[in-house]
Amino acid sequence: MLTLTQIEIDAFYLTLKVALFSIAICLPIGVTVAFILSRASFPGKWLLDGLVHLPLVMPPVVVGYILLILLGKRGIIGEWLFQTFDITIAFSWKGAAIASAVMAFPLMVRAVRLSLDSIDKGLEAAARTLGANNIKVFFTITLPLSLPGVIAGTILAFARSLGEFGATITFVSNIPGETQTLPLALYNFTQIPGDQTPAIRLLIISLILAFGALIASDVLARRVNKRLGLNAGERD
């Protein structure tokens, strides 16, 4: 019971890797888009807003299929990537990370945007009267103050990645050791009649991973709130 099988180890690390890479893609783009949506006003903003939210309202299988059309080996962008850089995304863990990132993107943007919207614009104005240009204002005031939202968005995106199934299986299939994350492996075992032990073992591993993420986010959020001076009890 205590020793993990190769399939379990592979699935665990792969899930972690896919989730982390998906956040790495999501975070910078998500913060940028959230900032644009929160602060800028331009014609066609509703279009960007809608586009960002699309993965949230579309069936994951559809998203996976769109990704396949775009990024598959014969896809519009995929073919070009393959011929120019020799990069294959479809049916690889990179594809799984991209599928996760796309599905998690709206959650990230929403969380960060909410946080940006709640920042007192007066603080940014105050920074400008103190001689700070837009870039300095963003990195010294806006971003630090939106950290709680950035953390919340990251955790949501991470959780979304851990559970990503539909888009992943459609886009990159279910290849052990390459694209078979925990939910996909679990799905595999549930399709085999008989002993339920392997499926339950995977379920427990998933639970541990999810709980670990929650605890980590809680610790992080507390630290950030303390640094932001948001808990009034703190003195000195």
Next chain:
Amino acid sequence: MIEAKFNVDREDFTLQLDLELPGTGVTALFGQSGSGKTTTINVLSGLIKPNYGLVSVNGKVLFDTDKGINVATEKRGLGYVFQEGRLFPHLTVEENLLYGMKSNIDPFPSQKETIELLGLTKFLHRKPVSLSGGERQRVAIGRALLCSPQLLLMDEPLAALDAARKQELLPYISKLKDILNIPIIYVSHQIQEIMNLADTLVLLENGRVLEQGPIDTIINNPKMTPYFGENLKSSFIKCSVENNDPNASVTKLAFDGGLITTTVLNKPVGSPVRVRIRAQDIAVSIKQPQDISIANIFEVKIKTIEPSEEGFVDLSLIVKNTVFWARLTKTSVTTLKLFPGGVVYALFKSTAIEILGH
């Protein structure tokens, strides 16, 4: 000199100003809420862009629609103290103070002096959330000063504070006036604060300038009484500390016309002081009074006798170049047979003297 001629047109609000303010001292923008005070300093700071007009501070053009100039807020070199302080919550007091400091300019007063002047030494490593309202405003003032501004804008810095905190902060602002040699624009709807600090007053109403000029002229203008909510007719007298006598618990203040005796002041000899004596606190005698507790008795000449509110009469009394205002009843004027040109004695108690910022 500060020039501000501009129009701000909004759906529900129009601000149309044509101001020329002195390039030194404290200018108060006074008016009811909605009169355009805050909008005016936001235009000066560049946070609001007027529809058209011109803004320049001591020769430096900040905004000019004709020439297409609109200097960005961060390049205007102004200090702005907001009503709510607006300290950065995620930074310590020290980090807040240093936020706007320029690497190529040594601030005046220096970092150390500013921190001492505002009494911030023991707060430096705290977060703003743990400070009281008054302490936060002191940090906000320090932060604005340390960015080496050419003009200091203060938007009702005391308004969010309770009476005790106001009394605590006011002396710090008075001190600034003594030390800084940049113009200060001070927004307030508290006439008491303004009398304490300002040299020049601009009265705004519904987005227009109703009156502007030296503070004493405007306060003593009977037409202005309705705007201040009470009759404030007073003598404003510029003095300097002549000597302190703590044993007798009095300080003598020299003015153009003699020496005023007041309760003891904690200011060194020679410091400039402005005092205010309300018109109703000055009495008039036709003979020099003797054996009387009143310490301030001046031989004065009656310049004008004019009717005032509620059947009172206001007398302007001249000694050298100083004007005292005295408010008497009509009966007193008749009984004492007072007339313009007559010589009388003006009397007021030491305790009737209100010490203002210089």
